Amino acid sequence: MVFHSRTHSGAAMAHDKKLKALACWMPLVAAVVLLVTAVQGQGETPSSSDCTEAGVEATDAGNDAEEPCGAHPCGQAGQPEPTAADHVAIVILGAQEPPREGRAPTLPLRREGFTVHGTAAEAEDATAVEAVLRAELALLPAALPEAMALRAIILCTQLGVQPRGASEPSPRAAVCDFQGAALYLDAALLASRPQHLRHLLHHELFHFMDLAIDGRLYLDPQWERLNRRGFRYGAGGAASQRSRRVRSPDPPPPGFATHYATTAVEEDKAETFAVMVTDPGGLTARREGDAVLAAKVAMIEHRLAGWHESLDESFWQRIAAHRARQEQRRPDPEEDGAAVANAEEGTPDE
Numbered sequence: 001m002v003f004h005s006r007t008h009s010g011a012a013m014a015h016d017k018k019l020k021a022l023a024c025w026m027p028l029v030a031a032v033v034l035l036v037t038a039v040q041g042q043g044e045t046p047s048s049s050d051c052t053e054a055g056v057e058a059t060d061a062g063n064d065a066e067e068p069c070g071a072h073p074c075g076q077a078g079q080p081e082p083t084a085a086d087h088v089a090i091v092i093l094g095a096q097e098p099p100r101e102g103r104a105p106t107l108p109l110r111r112e113g114f115t116v117h118g119t120a121a122e123a124e125d126a127t128a129v130e131a132v133l134r135a136e137l138a139l140l141p142a143a144l145p146e147a148m149a150l151r152a153i154i155l156c157t158q159l160g161v162q163p164r165g166a167s168e169p170s171p172r173a174a175v176c177d178f179q180g181a182a183l184y185l186d187a188a189l190l191a192s193r194p195q196h197l198r199h200l201l202h203h204e205l206f207h208f209m210d211l212a213i214d215g216r217l218y219l220d221p222q223w224e225r226l227n228r229r230g231f232r233y234g235a236g237g238a239a240s241q242r243s244r245r246v247r248s249p250d251p252p253p254p255g256f257a258t259h260y261a262t263t264a265v266e267e268d269k270a271e272t273f274a275v276m277v278t279d280p281g282g283l284t285a286r287r288e289g290d291a292v293l294a295a296k297v298a299m300i301e302h303r304l305a306g307w308h309e310s311l312d313e314s315f316w317q318r319i320a321a322h323r324a325r326q327e328q329r330r331p332d333p334e335e336d337g338a339a340v341a342n343a344e345e346g347t348p349d350e
């Protein structure tokens with residue numbers, strides 16, 4: 001199940017203005033805040049916001065095992081083409097080995113309106129998460145990380161976000177730090193849930209892309225007009241964390257990729273993208289009888305193609321082909337499902 005909070009946001013308009021205001025402070029802020037390492041591609045540091053997740057609903061039916069061709073979707077022999085995996089530093093918080101460049105990240109991380117907490121990740125958890133991340137990032141074009149202003153994915157555990165004024169942090173599986181161009185993930189929560197991790201990763205990546213496209217996350221009237229008349233989103237991810245509605249095992253309502261997509265416009269877009277990438281086959285079947293969902297998929301395709309030339313029709317064809325191969329290699333769906341269920345039982349925030 002997916003959770004996302006906007007712990008420092010007020011009205012959508014006000015928040016987008018705040019993002020711009022924070023961007024203006026970046027030359028000063030950058031000198032004192034955590035410097036997240038960058039392996040390559042020194043894109044401009046984006047404005048700051050928190051985008052937090054505390055779990056994700058498995059919507060793809062992929063194989064938990066990382067397939068041999070995961071490092072390169074075409075599966076060709078020889079020197080593989082660079083991918084996004086070559087341009088995002090995956091940093092294990094508290095690891096002995098420091099990042100190749102820059103200083104090692106530390107937590108807590110204080111941002112305007114909230115603080116990110118976390119502790120060092122267990123090596124075994126971090127290794128498992130990193131393998132999935134690298135395979136998934138390898139599906140994405142090499143130029144994307146710089147374009148979306150993502151330099152690093154930081155693996156830790158006991159990840160949480162504490163809004164200003166809150167007595168304690170609330171647990172999260174993921175936190176977007178747009179200001180630091182970094183994504184924080186709780187390796188302990190995600191290590192045994194690769195299906196969830198795939199969905200979560202692409203959900204979070206879309207938030208970075210969404211912000212890069214027009215500098216706004218929480219205001220999108222064009223998108224909202226795709227919904228049926230009278231529909232109103234929920235109160236956002238933070239308010240929906242304990243909601244039974246987003247945890248429902250029932251199929252998502254018409255017009256939405258997942259239940260969580262109904263909680264906020266930015267989550268709707270991120271969830272749609274995540275399902276487009278992780279379960280294109282299942283989504284194709286659903287959109288055929290769902291004009292609203294089909295329009296949302298088309299809008300994401302259109303926006304991404306207009307934003308970055310690498311996200312053209314051939315990109316989606318490669319994703320679909322990769323997932324089809326992944327599905328064929330899936331060893332035993334029952335075992336796969338049992339593994340996910342067992343993992344969820346041990347997830348403290350669900």
Ligand SMILES: [Zn+2]
Pocket residue numbers: 003004051052053203204207237266267270
């Ligand atoms: Zn989100």
